[in-house]
Amino acid sequence: MxxxxxxxxxxxxxxxxxxxxxxxxxxxxxxxxxxxxxxxxxxxxxxxxxxxxxxxxxxxxxxxxxxxxxxxxxxxxxxxxxxxxxxxxxxxxxxxxxxxxxxxxxxxxxxxxxxxxxxxxxxxxxxxxxxxxxxxxxxxxxxxxxxxxxxxxxxxxxxxxxxxxxxxxxxxADPDLLCWGTKSGSRQIFQMSGITHPDGSELVWNLKDLAEAAADLWERQSQLKRIVIKLNEGFSGEGNAVLDLRQIPQAAPTQASHEQRVTALITQMEHLSFQGSEETWENFAGRIPELGAIAEAFIEGDQKRSPSVQGYITPNGEVKILSTHDQILGGPDGQIYLGCRFPADEAYRLRLQTLGMQVGRILAEKGAIERYGVDFVAVRQPEGSALAWDLQAIEINLRKGGTTHPFMSLKYLTNGRYDLSTGLFYSQQGRQKYYIATDNLQKERYRGLIPNDLMDIITHHRLHFDSSNRTGIVFHLMGALSEFGKLGLTSIGDSLQQAEDLYNQVVHVLDQETDTNACARNLCSYSSTPISWNQG
The missing domain is CATH 3.40.50 (Rossmann fold)
Structure with a gap:
């Protein structure tokens, strides 16, 4: 059989x-x-x-x-x-x-x-x-x-x-190649391409081996404060948890034996900080034998960002850089994807392109095609350092991601081009274009709005995308608005500040329109959606 x-x-x-x-x-x-x-x-x-x-x-x-x-x-x-x-x-x-x-x-x-x-x-x-x-x-x-x-x-x-x-x-990409987009596979690609990435472990399949791997990592880097425990397959940071070593100082490399450290780590793992609000230790631990997990050094820093680079591998093996972004992250330890800003900061966007190309070439050699993304952690370095920002690669995504639809919307709507020499995007008219995008504009007060209501609101307040100047708002996830109060949008401007101002204007208008007293003040009386009496 x-x-x-x-x-x-x-x-x-x-x-x-x-x-x-x-x-x-x-x-x-x-x-x-x-x-x-x-x-x-x-x-x-x-x-x-x-x-x-x-x-x-x-x-x-x-x-x-x-x-x-x-x-x-x-x-x-x-x-x-x-x-x-x-x-x-x-x-x-x-x-x-x-x-x-x-x-x-x-x-x-x-x-x-x-x-x-x-x-x-x-x-x-x-x-x-x-x-x-x-x-x-x-x-x-x-x-x-x-x-x-x-x-x-x-x-x-x-x-x-x-x-x-x-x-x-x-x-x-062929599903047989998806191993290169897992947490452990990403680390192997980074090593092959010579890209700096956090110290960490190989893939393990049970709690005891995971604790052993975490103990080995702590012994290699005795100054570590936290370790990230990652399920080998995750989505938008949901498979990540943080192990706080500061809670078990008695198990530090200078204070305990290896065996004592492993025992302390197993106990401490029951108190992991989960990025997903609905995650539990029982569920997380139960996934380890199924998916595998790794232990990886948590990158500390007072000034820390999460940039990413997106690339494309054509079926004939050509690698092309599409874009760079600074990701907007949330969650208890800042590892849940909420949105992005385009382009990434000029201090490191060209370096991101170079590193993204290195990864893309290795993936192309493996036979991967279509889109891929590489996520990094950027930490501000002290004054006088050769590089203002240290970049550490942390993950590869062999699929479309949260940065795909906003960039492609920009590209198709402006008929513009991405300039590799500057890392900027130019419309067909030669204007620089920027955006802020999110899948997670979510508030309880937005629940109950249906897509027709949203159309009325954005039309009344002129918040739609303006094809004459190629600026404005492009909405998505409109179907999630009524039940979950959740909406996605891409705010496109001629500067990052303009994109941010447009984004904030949308939030202000939606907040105003969903004020419990709004209808009483006749703020909803402008509805232009025709009503049909033939709906059954």
């Missing part, structure tokens, strides 16, 4: 790689590829373990994060099939199509096909599609043979199986 499963998996892998060869034959560059005559199947499945999905408020609406792909319909020859777990609000689709520069709304809408599984469960969308043969048949029928490809949020065995069953190539 096991041999039969292995043979089946091997055959599927061979079919998948054969399909991906089609991309190499068709590809000339990331830009030209988008301008050709193709059908694009967008499967925005957040393919994570159900226990991980429960940690993400409004996870189902994260399928909306790839709606920036609709902007590809600006190419009059492109057709796009977008599949979701639940139907998307029509006003959300209209919102994105209205952003298309120079394309009639009706022309773009005729080339967009929306499909849904009508399933709001925790299962990944890709699995839902695979379990519905008739939906699979409709998708297959909608796509032109040899003129189609599939894109996704993250690539797993589910997306690979979907690609093979549909007979179209997946523009994403």
């Amino acid at each position: 096991q041999n039969s499963l292995n043979n089946s998996s091997s055959a599927q892998g061979a079919q998948f790689r054969q399909l991906q060869k089609q991309l190499r034959d068709l590809w000339s560059s990331v830009d030209l590829f988008d301008q050709d005559d193709y059908d694009i199947l967008v499967v925005p499945s957040v393919s994570l373990d159900q226990r991980e999905l429960r940690k993400i408020k409004g996870f189902l609406h994260y399928e909306e994060r790839l709606l920036f792909s609709l902007i590809r319909l600006r190419n009059p020859h492109t057709r796009l099939v977008y599949v979701t777990s639940q139907p998307l609000p029509p006003i959300v689709i209209d919102y994105y199509l209205q952003l298309l520069p120079g394309i009639p709304f009706s022309h773009a809408r005729d080339r967009l096909l929306l499909m849904t599984a009508y399933d709001g469960s925790l299962q990944p969308l890709s699995q839902k599609i695979l379990e519905r043969p008739r939906l699979m048949a409709r998708i297959r029928q909608a796509l032109r043979p040899n003129r189609s490809y599939m894109v996704c949020y993250n690539s797993t065995h589910l997306e690979r199986e979907l690609s093979v069953q549909l007979g179209i190539p997946l523009l994403a």
Whole structure:
């Protein structure tokens, strides 16, 4: 039985790689590829373990994060099939199509096909599609043979199986290569590429070995105050926990034996500081035998930032740097991704590009394609140091991430270019462009607002994106607003200050509009959404 499963998996892998060869034959560059005559199947499945999905408020609406792909319909020859777990609000689709520069709304809408599984469960969308043969048949029928490809949020065995069953190539890394995007795999890539990264351990699979690894690390660096315990696979920092060594001074390298230190660390691990508010020690510890874990030195610093660099590997192996960002992090120890600023600080953005290229070349040699990101910790150095900021690489993401949709929205909406010599982005008119983006503008008072309400508010206050000057706000995650009070947005300006001012204006307006006394003061009386009496 096991041999039969292995043979089946091997055959599927061979079919998948054969399909991906089609991309190499068709590809000339990331830009030209988008301008050709193709059908694009967008499967925005957040393919994570159900226990991980429960940690993400409004996870189902994260399928909306790839709606920036609709902007590809600006190419009059492109057709796009977008599949979701639940139907998307029509006003959300209209919102994105209205952003298309120079394309009639009706022309773009005729080339967009929306499909849904009508399933709001925790299962990944890709699995839902695979379990519905008739939906699979409709998708297959909608796509032109040899003129189609599939894109996704993250690539797993589910997306690979979907690609093979549909007979179209997946523009994403082969799931067999995803080990290089894990915590332990990232450390190996950093070592291969000669990039500085925190001291840490190899992958371990039980609590005793994890404590041994943490003890070895503490002995190598006796000055450590904290150690980060990382599950080998995590999402937006949710798989990280912090072990505070200051709570067990009696176990320090100068105060205790190795065995005593290991015993103290095992006990102290029950008091880890978790980044996710709903995480528990019992759940975290139970994942170690399943996912594996590493121990890594926590980087201290009074002035500390979290920059990142994004790259792209074409199917023919060309590596291209796309962008740099300073990430906005939260959580108890500042390890949960909340948003980003573009571009990264000029003090280190060009160095980030160089380091990102080094990583990309190693990944390309391994056979990876499509997007990747590298996260760093930057610590301000004392005056007189050769470098103002020390950069330590901490993680590789072999998938789209929280920085993907804001940058691609900027690129498609401005038809601009990223300049490697400066690390800046210029619109088609030659203006520098900056943005602040988030997936986590969330307040209890926003609950109850539906997408139509948001459209009324941003229209009344003129907060929408202005195509004439290429500045303004682009919203996403609108479906999460009513139930969770959660919204995503990208604030685009001609300076970082302008982008920040626009962002703050949105927050101020939403706060004002959701004041409990707002309607009593007739602040909601301007609604322009037509009411239909034929809704049943």
